[in-house]
Amino acid sequence: MKAVVQDVYGSADELELRDVTRPVPTKGEVLIRVRAAGVDQGVWHLMTGLPFLIRLFGYGLRKPKVPVRGREVAGIVEAVGAGVSRFRAGDEVYGTCEGSFAEYVCAKEDKVAPKPANLTFEEAAAAPISGVTALQAVRDAGEVTVGQKVLVIGAGGGVGSFAVQLAKAFGAEVTGVCGTGKVDFVRSLGADAVIDYTKEDISSAGVRYDVILDTAGNRPLSILRRVLAAKGTLVLIGGERGGKLTGGFERSLGAPFVSLFSGQKFKGLVSKETHLDLEALTSLIEAGSVKPALDKVFPLAEAPAAITYLRAGRSRGKVVVSV
Structure with a gap:
């Protein structure tokens, strides 16, 4: 599968679109066919390894522990791991994970919720974080x-x-x-x-x-x-x-x-993403009280440009990568 990968901390120039092995869901995980991935400030921090404080939180001292960037995801469940009861193949979902700038990604079941029915995948990917x-x-x-x-x-x-x-x-x-x-x-x-x-x-x-x-x-x-x-x-x-x-x-x-x-x-x-808060957010979105504001959608190959665009402070609302 295609994914946006980095081998060392640094600028967006370190990111590369390459072929990697498709992940396999373990216990309590769902495999998601990614349709869109949100770009948040956390992506830049994990890309650069800055501030240094985040490296002490388990993201890798010398290089990224997870080489694929992206944390917000919206897509379709492809398969589920052992013990997963809330989802099955074919479900449309959104949530958080590690490595969503890819064609497939695994996410913990408790970090994912059903996608709001009135949102596109791009809009849904803008919401989880x-x-x-x-x-x-x-x-x-x-x-x-x-x-x-x-x-x-x-x-x-x-x-x-x-x-x-x-x-x-x-x-x-x-x-x-x-x-x-x-x-x-x-x-x-x-x-x-x-x-x-x-x-x-x-x-x-x-x-x-x-x-x-x-x-x-x-x-x-x-x-x-x-x-x-x-x-x-x-x-x-x-x-x-x-x-x-x-x-x-x-x-x-x-x-x-x-x-x-x-x-x-x-x-x-210090926010903590849970499926319960995702479901609360879904209720507000489906009621029409809240709607993700999309500024610009980049293709997967242009994920480095999406991060640079966000970091420049020009975006009005959210930036998303379409897969």
């Missing part, structure tokens, strides 16, 4: 409720585009923060107001927000605290602006300690 991360940020960490004022920083990106829609679905009044080129896009997601950070500061509106969801990772806590309500909650999602060692994740790791000395709550979100 970004959508579930946003769901956990809005529902669990932020505990967003009806009538609250919510600020989504990085509203034009993969996680941010889901977060805007989910916060609206939970009944909040949502303000999105993005660059000039994404203002109309963020409005189209349902945001009640949009702040163009190239023209105005997030404090310019004079609003104190009940919940701030920060997916951008480049503002000091001191600035965010000034626009957070006295009893508000700040959720830090990822870290893309730090150094090679921790990548900015120290901001998320240290946030809970700041909460000990303030009425405000600071939470660093």
Whole structure:
């Protein structure tokens, strides 16, 4: 089968489309014929091995432990391993795995759910990581409720585009923060107001927000605290602006300690994809409350270009690889 493979950590130039052996599902796994694969920031981190902290999490110290890139997947079950009871061959599914930039991939049964009936495979592939991360940020960490004022920083990106829609679905009044080129896009997601950070500061509106969801990772806590309500909650999602060692994740790791000395709550979100949250996301998608926002679809052979495009920050919503 064809797959996008890398032998060493590095830039997208290290990725190569080549023939590899088709995987065989082991106990608790399903073999998926991949139709589409999402591109998220995690793909870049695993490609480069940066920050170095991720290498200590079992992804390989000197080279990638799993040589095939890609983690979000949508496709059709080809076969199932021993003990699998939720799926059978022919089922359309979506979820997370390791190595989805390929014609076939194995995924754990508990990381996969039936594909939303109203989505294409490309749309479904955009949802598992970004959508579930946003769901956990809005529902669990932020505990967003009806009538609250919510600020989504990085509203034009993969996680941010889901977060805007989910916060609206939970009944909040949502303000999105993005660059000039994404203002109309963020409005189209349902945001009640949009702040163009190239023209105005997030404090310019004079609003104190009940919940701030920060997916951008480049503002000091001191600035965010000034626009957070006295009893508000700040959720830090990822870290893309730090150094090679921790990548900015120290901001998320240290946030809970700041909460000990303030009425405000600071939470660093480390998302965990499960089939239960995928099913919750499916319900919202099939109800029409949320829809993956696709910016661009690349063919499998152009997966390196897809990663480069995403990393450049130009995408409005999600980037997907079609297989």
